Amino acid sequence: MTRRYTYGPFQSRRLGLSLGVDILQKHKICTFNCVYCEIGITDKIVSPEYRFSAPPSHEFRKELKNILKFFPNLEHISFGYNGEPTLNENILDFLKIALEVREELNWTYEKPKLTLFTNSSTLIFNEIRERVKQFELVLAKLDVATKVDFALSNRPHPETPKIEAIIDSIVKLKKEIPNEHKLAIQCLFYNSYREEFISNNNVENIKKLAYAIKRIKPDLVQIYSTARIPAEYFVFAIDDERKREIIKIFNEIIQNDKIKIKYY
Ligand code: SF4
Numbered sequence: 001m002t003r004r005y006t007y008g009p010f011q012s013r014r015l016g017l018s019l020g021v022d023i024l025q026k027h028k029i030c031t032f033n034c035v036y037c038e039i040g041i042t043d044k045i046v047s048p049e050y051r052f053s054a055p056p057s058h059e060f061r062k063e064l065k066n067i068l069k070f071f072p073n074l075e076h077i078s079f080g081y082n083g084e085p086t087l088n089e090n091i092l093d094f095l096k097i098a099l100e101v102r103e104e105l106n107w108t109y110e111k112p113k114l115t116l117f118t119n120s121s122t123l124i125f126n127e128i129r130e131r132v133k134q135f136e137l138v139l140a141k142l143d144v145a146t147k148v149d150f151a152l153s154n155r156p157h158p159e160t161p162k163i164e165a166i167i168d169s170i171v172k173l174k175k176e177i178p179n180e181h182k183l184a185i186q187c188l189f190y191n192s193y194r195e196e197f198i199s200n201n202n203v204e205n206i207k208k209l210a211y212a213i214k215r216i217k218p219d220l221v222q223i224y225s226t227a228r229i230p231a232e233y234f235v236f237a238i239d240d241e242r243k244r245e246i247i248k249i250f251n252e253i254i255q256n257d258k259i260k261i262k263y264y
Contacts, residue, residue: 005060007081009071013264014139014186014222015115016075019067022082023094025054030083031121033155036190037231039082046087047159048121055090056097064101072108076137080117086128095134113137117186119154123169124161133177139222140170143187144200145208153190153200167212174216184220185213189246194234201238206246210253217256223247223263 007020031050033042068074077098079085088094095114102111116135120142122128132138144150150163160166174183187209192199213221223246225237243263250261 001063001066003063003067005056005063006067009067009074012076012078013224013227015078017071017073018076018078018115019071019074019112020081021064021077021079021094021098023054023056023079023085023088023091024082025052028083029087030119031087031157031160032084032119033231035153035155035230035232036188036226036235038226038228039231041231042083045157047157048124048161049159051087051089053089056094060094061097061101064098065104068101068105068112072106074107074112076115077102077112078115078117079135080139084119084122085116086118086122086132092131092134115139117141120166120170121156121160123173124165129169129173129176132173133181135181137182137184138173138177139184139186140173140218141186141188142167142170142209142212142216143189144205145212146205148198149200149202149205152198167215170212170216170218174218182219183216184222185216185218186222186224187246188224188226189238189242190226190230190235191238192234193236197234199235201242201246203249206249207253210250213250213259214254214256218259221250221259221261223250223261 009019012018028039029044030042031048033045113136115137117139120140189201223243247261
């Protein structure tokens with residue numbers, strides 16, 4: 001069977017057994033060019049206003065069903081993996097098919113959750129938040145909270161809104177998301193071998209991020225680091241001790257037991 005849309009399933013650090021669904025075209029399309037990106041450099045960096053239409057072909061339903069029937073213990077069906085999936089205008093057509101296929105199959109435990117990875121850059125648009133909130137688990141990237149860190153770490157397209165506006169849009173998303181759906185904030189921290197290059201693992205950024213998360217009130221915060229080859233040679237992973245220190249700083253500022261903060 002030729003596979004066009006799916007990856008895995010694979011054991012994910014943060015999601016358990018997860019099947020990846022890629023709804024972008026065959027190459028990476030993203031609004032960011034993160035120094036730590038594990039897919040590589042973004043050749044096609046686009047504005048958050050950029051949209052394209054790539055509806056699911058009839059193969060999508062067949063492909064999904066053919067794979068899922070062998071994994072009754074799957075935990076997540078995760079949209080993402082090759083850039084920013086919200087750029088595809090047809091994202092909800094894919095979601096609808098995935099929901100239908102899920103209903104047609106038998107599951108050992110709970111049904112796998114329909115999950116979306118987003119880099120949060122398009123959440124300023126009402127219609128995008130409307131689409132995003134239909135996923136059962138939204139993993140929204142936010143690993144910088146200062147202008148300088150945003151420019152250095154995420155290297156956004158020049159038309160990308162300021163980081164403050166992106167944070168405001170995640171606050172809105174959390175208010176709009178149905179109670180039964182969950183929002184997780186993904187914070188990837190890294191170190192830099194280049195002395196003059198400041199990574200996002202700096203105290204000012206970490207504290208400002210904590211204040212942003214305090215406003216967002218997500219269900220979960222996931223702290224992690226690079227695990228594969230990053231886009232830039234000078235990037236390397238932070239260790240578990242540093243992750244625990246970051247959690248301590250977050251907890252001191254956030255002071256909200258309802259927000260679970262975990263490291264991976
Ligand atoms: S947002 Fe995600 S896909 Fe885009 S460059 Fe950053 S890490 Fe890569």
